[in-house]
Amino acid sequence: MAHYRAPDPKREQFRRYLEKAGVVDSLASVLVALYEQPEKPNNALEFVKQHLNSGGQPSTDTEALQQEVIDLRQRCARLADENKDLKSKLQRYEPDDGAPAE
Structure with a gap:
């Protein structure tokens, strides 16, 4: 029992x-x-x-790293846009064939 x-x-x-x-x-x-x-x-x-x-739950380190990845991706996108703008401005002063501008 x-x-x-x-x-x-x-x-x-x-x-x-x-x-x-x-x-x-x-x-x-x-x-x-x-x-x-x-x-x-x-x-x-x-x-x-x-x-x-x-x-x-993610650890504090994981959360900090995830935020850093987000920040770096945003910065990379901003720098890529800036690079594109600067290249287009540069094209105005340099001809496509590589000859010096007059």
Whole structure:
């Protein structure tokens, strides 16, 4: 006969904390991903570590790097436009055949 054990209040509080923080969902999704792998990895713990690190909220470093990429792409586009404008201005002063302008 199974004995019924009343839930420990500390254990229940900790379980609710993990659920609220998204830990339970993250672990479940990683374990499902591992289960669905056609070829199981040799190191299951490493698989879990990698997938836990890749999921969820991006780190502050990641956010900073993403913002830097956005800024650099915008700067590159501005410089490309400026380069195009300067080349067109230069064409006014230099003929196409390379001969000096008179």
